Amino acid sequence: MEFDVIVIGAGPAGENVVGRAVRGGLSAAIVEDRLAGGECSYWACVPSKALLRPVDLAGEVRRVPGLSVGPIDVAAVLARRDEAVAHYDDGGQVRWIEGVPAEFVKGRGRLDGPRRVRVTTDDGEERVLTARHAVVLATGSTAVLPPVPGLAEAAPWTSHEVTAATAVPERLAVIGGGVVACEMAQAMHGLGARQTTVLVRGDALLARMEPFARELLAESFAEAGIDVRTRTDVVGVERPEPGGKVTVHLSDGPPLEADELLVATGRRAATAGLGLDTVGLPADAPVEVDDTLRATGVPEGWLYAVGDVNGRVLLTHMGKYQARICGDVIAARARGEEPGGLRDLAGGYGAPQVVFTDPQICSVGRTEEAARAAGFRVRAVEYDLGAVTGAYLLGDGYRGRAKAVVDEDRGVLLGVTFAGPGAAELLHAATIAVTGEVPLDRLWHAVPSFPTVSEVWLRLLETYGL
Numbered sequence: 001m002e003f004d005v006i007v008i009g010a011g012p013a014g015e016n017v018v019g020r021a022v023r024g025g026l027s028a029a030i031v032e033d034r035l036a037g038g039e040c041s042y043w044a045c046v047p048s049k050a051l052l053r054p055v056d057l058a059g060e061v062r063r064v065p066g067l068s069v070g071p072i073d074v075a076a077v078l079a080r081r082d083e084a085v086a087h088y089d090d091g092g093q094v095r096w097i098e099g100v101p102a103e104f105v106k107g108r109g110r111l112d113g114p115r116r117v118r119v120t121t122d123d124g125e126e127r128v129l130t131a132r133h134a135v136v137l138a139t140g141s142t143a144v145l146p147p148v149p150g151l152a153e154a155a156p157w158t159s160h161e162v163t164a165a166t167a168v169p170e171r172l173a174v175i176g177g178g179v180v181a182c183e184m185a186q187a188m189h190g191l192g193a194r195q196t197t198v199l200v201r202g203d204a205l206l207a208r209m210e211p212f213a214r215e216l217l218a219e220s221f222a223e224a225g226i227d228v229r230t231r232t233d234v235v236g237v238e239r240p241e242p243g244g245k246v247t248v249h250l251s252d253g254p255p256l257e258a259d260e261l262l263v264a265t266g267r268r269a270a271t272a273g274l275g276l277d278t279v280g281l282p283a284d285a286p287v288e289v290d291d292t293l294r295a296t297g298v299p300e301g302w303l304y305a306v307g308d309v310n311g312r313v314l315l316t317h318m319g320k321y322q323a324r325i326c327g328d329v330i331a332a333r334a335r336g337e338e339p340g341g342l343r344d345l346a347g348g349y350g351a352p353q354v355v356f357t358d359p360q361i362c363s364v365g366r367t368e369e370a371a372r373a374a375g376f377r378v379r380a381v382e383y384d385l386g387a388v389t390g391a392y393l394l395g396d397g398y399r400g401r402a403k404a405v406v407d408e409d410r411g412v413l414l415g416v417t418f419a420g421p422g423a424a425e426l427l428h429a430a431t432i433a434v435t436g437e438v439p440l441d442r443l444w445h446a447v448p449s450f451p452t453v454s455e456v457w458l459r460l461l462e463t464y465g466l
């Protein structure tokens with residue numbers, strides 16, 4: 001069958017390409033071998049946040065005198081998570097795709113030369129689809145297991161198993177110090193894991209964040225009783241009984257025993273078996289793209305890649321943003337137009353991201369260190385969030401901090417980081433200021449309401465001298 005556009009992978013990125021391309025007047029098919037909605041809907045963003053929300057809320061309630069929380073009802077939390085992932089049923093998403101309207105093709109897709117996609121269905125049948133204008137890869141990413149002796153044989157949890165957990169392990173060991181490690185250690189600990197140990201190879205959790213945010217998170221984990229061991233390498237793993245006790249051998253100190261082991265050491269682009277070699281691209285690497293999301297190095301420019309698979313930024317909202325650009329670009333090029341303004345601009349500023357721990361760590365743009373390394377003439381200002389009336393009113397002992405990184409030559413913000421309970425909703429204002437390159441002397445006229453946490457904007461600008 002022939003379509004204008006064929007998308008492989010019906011995660012958030014792939015679905016958005018289809019939506020935009022059809023809106024632009026094209027016909028489209030989307031191929032998915034697991035569940036429409038992708039990793040994000042079933043084994044990543046959605047279930048992880050459903051598991052974290054009660055833990056977060058319990059933290060907030062504990063900070064308000066006069067309120068108390070009893071033990072968290074774990075079964076109810078897991079049941080709500082199951083609702084949030086639609087009980088792993090993608091009927092609603094498939095109906096959305098069909099309503100676009102686009103053709104939903106269930107099966108595993110792979111490239112088979114220029115503009116051709118070969119799909120193997122669950123019952124082993126093969127179907128060949130051809131694209132008049134474009135093929136878009138939106139196959140996401142998969143968790144990486146480091147080559148530690150005994151690790152693969154121990155069948156550890158990855159993000160898939162932890163987000164789909166049906167019980168909370170008594171003793172959980174986590175390898176990695178990134179976002180998945182932090183969020184899931186906090187979720188499992190908050191839901192009742194008695195011993196949670198995070199094994200971090202480097203010096204700190206969330207190494208790419210501003211130092212103050214890393215320190216606040218480390219303090220909070222220590223207070224909650226989560227054991228974070230930095231500069232600790234895992235050198236071997238033993239699990240004699242499948243699903244039984246795990247022994248984790250460390251570069252330093254005695255072995256660690258746990259009931260479950262979560263590996264959260266990053267992700268790689270899902271390109272294995274995707275037929276990239278049939279179109280002259282490296283078989284096992286992220287698909288390099290230009291700012292219109294078109295794969296570089298493919299003659300005639302018919303191949304695109306959006307979301308995690310292009311390795312640019314592994315975040316749902318950024319994959320969806322790329323997808324909107326990509327779908328519009330393909331539709332414009334199909335009309336014979338070269339869409340000058342349609343480019344991935346946001347990626348260049350530094351994507352917004354919220355880490356849903358307590359405190360929430362929220363950042364957009366560049367850190368001070370990254371801005372200096374990029375050659376900007378920088379001045380950074382910080383302010384104690386707890387000293388803002390709106391934050392104080394949220395709860396006793398509110399602890400948090402904000403930092404703004406200013407480009408001294410242009411008088412605009414290069415980056416902003418907030419760390420504090422409930423800080424997530426502050427981030428979009430920062431994203432607007434950074435992406436809009438709003439001059440600070442204009443930003444000064446954006447008056448924050450009293451008494452909200454947003455008053456920190458005023459305090460940051462005052463600290464800067466305005």
Ligand SMILES: Cc1cc2nc3c(=O)[nH]c(=O)nc-3n(C[C@H](O)[C@H](O)[C@H](O)COP(=O)(O)OP(=O)(O)OC[C@H]3O[C@@H](n4cnc5c(N)ncnc54)[C@H](O)[C@@H]3O)c2cc1C
Nearest residue numbers: 009011012013033038039044045109140307308314315316
């Ligand atoms: C635990 C966890 C929590 C996260 N939380 C957040 C968060 O809070 N916020 C955030 O922004 N990001 C979060 N992320 C990152 C986010 O999940 C990804 O950035 C996002 O899912 C990428 O979307 P995508 O459409 O590129 O890929 P995916 O969501 O991975 O979808 C790709 C789809 O392609 C399908 N596919 C793959 N290969 C083929 C093939 N050959 N044929 C057919 N179909 C195929 C897959 O089955 C899948 O359905 C989290 C990640 C993890 C692991």
Ligand SMILES: NC(=O)c1ccc[n+]([C@@H]2O[C@H](COP(=O)([O-])OP(=O)(O)OC[C@H]3O[C@@H](n4cnc5c(N)ncnc54)[C@H](O)[C@@H]3O)[C@@H](O)[C@H]2O)c1
Nearest residue numbers: 146176177178179180181201264265266267314354355356
């Ligand atoms: N709230 C959110 O926005 C959110 C939540 C979860 C995941 N995500 C995204 O998903 C992606 C994957 O998350 P992640 O936490 O798996 O990756 P990550 O890149 O954030 O962190 C990986 C961690 O593993 C460590 N590591 C790497 N190799 C190791 C090894 N061999 N031994 C020990 N440690 C090792 C790294 O030092 C790092 O601390 C991220 O890019 C993240 O942005 C986002």
